[in-house]
Amino acid sequence: MNVRVRFAPSPTGYLHVGGLRTALYNYLFARSVGGVMIIRIEDTDRSRLVPGAQESLIESLNWSGIEFDEGPGIGGDYGPYVQSQRFDLYKKYANILIGNDSAYYAFDTPREIEAMRERQKKAGLAPKYDRSTMKNQYTLGKEKTKQLLDSAQKYVIRLKVPFSEDIKFKDVIRGDVSVNGRDVDDQVLLKSDGFPTYHLANVVDDHAMEISHVIRGEEWLPSTPKHVLLYKAFGWEQPAWAHLPLLLNNNKSKLSKRHGDVSVEDFKEKGYLPHALTNFVALLGWNPSGDQEIYSMEELIAGFKLEKVNKGGAIFDRPKLEWMNSMYLRKIPVTEIYKGLAPLLDGKGYSNLEQNYVLSVINLLKERINFTHDFVEFGSYMWQRPDENDFDEKYIKKQWKENTAELITPLIERFRLLGDWTKDAMHLLVVEYLEEKGLKFGAVMHPLRLMATGKPVGADLLTTLQILGKDESMVRFDNFLTRSKNGKL
Ligand code: GLU
Numbered sequence: 001m002n003v004r005v006r007f008a009p010s011p012t013g014y015l016h017v018g019g020l021r022t023a024l025y026n027y028l029f030a031r032s033v034g035g036v037m038i039i040r041i042e043d044t045d046r047s048r049l050v051p052g053a054q055e056s057l058i059e060s061l062n063w064s065g066i067e068f069d070e071g072p073g074i075g076g077d078y079g080p081y082v083q084s085q086r087f088d089l090y091k092k093y094a095n096i097l098i099g100n101d102s103a104y105y106a107f108d109t110p111r112e113i114e115a116m117r118e119r120q121k122k123a124g125l126a127p128k129y130d131r132s133t134m135k136n137q138y139t140l141g142k143e144k145t146k147q148l149l150d151s152a153q154k155y156v157i158r159l160k161v162p163f164s165e166d167i168k169f170k171d172v173i174r175g176d177v178s179v180n181g182r183d184v185d186d187q188v189l190l191k192s193d194g195f196p197t198y199h200l201a202n203v204v205d206d207h208a209m210e211i212s213h214v215i216r217g218e219e220w221l222p223s224t225p226k227h228v229l230l231y232k233a234f235g236w237e238q239p240a241w242a243h244l245p246l247l248l249n250n251n252k253s254k255l256s257k258r259h260g261d262v263s264v265e266d267f268k269e270k271g272y273l274p275h276a277l278t279n280f281v282a283l284l285g286w287n288p289s290g291d292q293e294i295y296s297m298e299e300l301i302a303g304f305k306l307e308k309v310n311k312g313g314a315i316f317d318r319p320k321l322e323w324m325n326s327m328y329l330r331k332i333p334v335t336e337i338y339k340g341l342a343p344l345l346d347g348k349g350y351s352n353l354e355q356n357y358v359l360s361v362i363n364l365l366k367e368r369i370n371f372t373h374d375f376v377e378f379g380s381y382m383w384q385r386p387d388e389n390d391f392d393e394k395y396i397k398k399q400w401k402e403n404t405a406e407l408i409t410p411l412i413e414r415f416r417l418l419g420d421w422t423k424d425a426m427h428l429l430v431v432e433y434l435e436e437k438g439l440k441f442g443a444v445m446h447p448l449r450l451m452a453t454g455k456p457v458g459a460d461l462l463t464t465l466q467i468l469g470k471d472e473s474m475v476r477f478d479n480f481l482t483r484s485k486n487g488k489l
Contacts, residue, residue, distance in 0.1 A: 003035025003212050007061075007068075008202065010042045011053035014263035015060040017316070018217055018247050018255065021281045025244060026215050027066045028282070028304040038209060039071030041082040044090075044201045054082075060264040064278050065297060070209075078209045083201045090196035093204045093234070094157045094189050102233030103189055105155045106136035107148055129158065129186040157190040159199070159226060159233075167225040172213075172242040173309050179225045187226045199223060203230040206239060215242045215306070242306055245285045248313040255316050271340075271371035272321070276328040280321045284314035294327055326370040334362045340372040348376055350383040360467045364459045381453040382468070385476060388483070391454035396489050398456075399446040405484045407437070408447050412477045421470040423462035430462075451480040 007023040009015070015023075023039075030037040039061070041054055054072075061068075070076030080086060097103035106129075108116075116134060117127050131138060136158070137145040149155065165181045189200040196204075206214060214227075221243045231238045247255040261267055267277050279295055288295065288303025295303070329337065338359055345353060361382045362375065369378050376383070381390065411433050418425060430444060449461050452473060458464060465473045483489055 001212055002210070003030060003033045004038065004210050005030050005035060005213050005215055006038040006040050006206070006209065006211050007066075008040045008042050008205075008216075009057050010045065010048065010198075011050060011057060012045075012048045013050055013053055014265045015057050016262055017264060017267070017277075017281060018262075019057075020060070020064060020066075020264050020278070021247065021284055022215065022217055022244060023061055023066050024064070024278060024282055025286075025304075025306075025309070028301050029213065029215060029306050030069075031301040032304040035212070036069045037067070038076070038211075039068045039074075039081065040205060040209070041072060041084075042198060042202065043082060043084045044196050044198060046084075046195065056265065060268070063268060064264060064274050066278075076209075081209075083196075083205065086201070086205070087195065089208070090201050090204055091190065091194065094196065094200060097159070097189065097230075097233055098157060100233065101160065102229075103157050103159050104137045105145055105149065106134065106158050106186075107140070107153055107155045108135045109154075126183075127185075131160075131186055154192040156188045156192050158186040159189055159229060161186050161226070161229060167228055169224060169228045169238065169241055171221075171224075172240055172306050173245075174221075174243060174311055177221075177224070184225050184229075199226050199230065203227050203234075207231070207234070207236050211239050213240045213242060213306070215244065218243045218246050242309070245310055246313040247284055247316050250315060250317070252313065252315070260318060267321075271373045272325050273328045273332065273372075275332075276325040277321070279328070280324045284316065285310050293324070294331075322370050329366055329369065329372070334359050334366070337362050337366065337372055337375075341375050344373055344376050345383060348383070353383065357467070364463055364467060368459060381455060381458075382464075385472070386454040388488075391450070391489075392456055395450055395454075395456040399450050400484065400489060404447050405481060407439070408444060408451075409481065411444060411448075412474075412481065415470075415477070416474060418470070421466060421473075423460070423466045426462045426465060448477075452476045 005026040007019075007026050009019055009023075027037050029035070039058070043049055043054070058072075068074055070078070071081045074081075083090075094103065098105070112135065113129075116130060120127055120130075133139070140148070161184045162181045166178050167181060167184065168176065168178045171177050187199050188197050190196055205211075224241060224243070228238060249255055249259040253259075255262060261270065264277070268274075275297070278297070279293075279300075282295065282300050283293070286304075286309045288300070288305075288308075338355065341358065341362065342355075345358070361379055364382075365375060365379050369375060380386070411430070414429055414433065415426070418429060430441075433439075434441060434444065445461055448465075449455070449458065452461070452465060452468065468476075
């Protein structure tokens with residue numbers, strides 16, 4: 001079978017991480033079996049359109065590394081991949097359904113529908129279009145229906161759902177699913193303005209574009225019986241269905257903005273790396289091996305099995321995502337981090353930094369941070385000499401005692417004479433000094449860190465000094481000693 005899958009977003013806002021997971025699973029599946037991946041823009045609901053959303057969705061998908069073979073601006077043999085450019089097609093198919101009695105005209109006004117809902121509510125019934133009491137071609141008869149249609153009366157076309165018949169389908173992830181027609185609404189297929197609803201356009205396009213597998217979120221599961229009926233009514237072969245598990249907050253509620261960021265755009269802005277996000281999202285509902293966590297896109301593709309996706313909701317574990325980002329920060333080439341960091345440093349006004357210098361600092365600190373932007377703050381003393389306010393007061397109190405200046409000054413003098421400003425040469429010198437004085441490492445390393453950086457934590461100090469360079473290190477030591485001498489700490 002030729003595998004053709006699609007990601008079919010509605011341009012109603014930013015790409016949600018749930019949408020990213022759907023796109024990604026479609027992509028992994030297509031690539032794992034040599035199939036075709038399509039993007040189709042489902043913009044039939046004109047009232048929910050957000051200007052710019054289509055562009056932003058596509059940008060987020062590109063950023064995430066998901067590639068499409070067909071779609072708007074990409075090409076393919078199935079006409080435009082934007083539903084608003086295919087409206088005539090849907091109308092034609094709605095009429096086919098009228099012709100074979102799988103759908104019918106209904107003339108109820110919004111007010112009448114509202115009144116029906118009220119009645120049902122009062123009677124404790126689930127809201128559902130009541131075909132037998134409302135104004136439609138069955139209650140009005142053929143003649144009257146024709147008359148109304150000719151008189152340009154507003155109408156919708158509804159799907160004729162067989163009452164009390166089981167609608168059955170197989171879901172790759174969930175197995176056999178069966179719903180009784182009694183519980184399915186006579187869905188509007190064509191609205192009174194002539195626009196199709198999601199259900200009609202979605203099914204017509206999936207058929208027209210020869211989609212072999214519909215892979216989408218669990219929230220679409222209640223729509224599937226309607227789609228199954230549509231396939232039957234048209235006499236078309238159904239695609240394979242696969243409904244992906246919901247994404248949940250830690251407390252098992254549905255993932256929502258109230259619990260933090262949910263859009264790809266947000267994560268991008270917060271400094272997440274694209275592959276860290278896709279790796280994390282790929283494991284929400286599936287894991288190729290069980291205990292491995294870090295996978296390249298190639299590994300994800302090689303291991304993907306649609307039938308191995310879980311049914312149960314997947315917890316969106318934010319600390320794990322952050323951890324994953326830190327793992328990727330250690331893995332990717334430093335030049336890649338540089339590209340993201342350089343504009344941030346510029347923005348902070350840290351100028352005249354040589355690229356090689358910045359690259360060494362990235363190497364020095366990357367094991368200690370989770371985000372590119374952390375380099376700016378965490379490594380502030382590497383971008384600019386700390387001024388008096390940058391010194392951590394508690395650290396001064398703890399590490400700079402009455403006799404520290406006396407103890408450290410001779411060592412600084414030996415540093416001044418050191419020709420080879422490398423961490424190894426400094427190490428030898430320090431060890432010698434400690435032996436001579438009978439001191440422990442910490443007795444000098446903490447004060448040195450304080451003088452050079454002002455901060456209690458950082459990377460290996462001697463490497464830090466090597467990168468700062470001899471001149472800069474000596475200026476920092478001397479400045480500190482002067483402040484100490486003047487009682488200005
Ligand atoms: N347009 C729907 C959405 O926004 C597509 C659902 C489906 O994949 O059928 O998610």
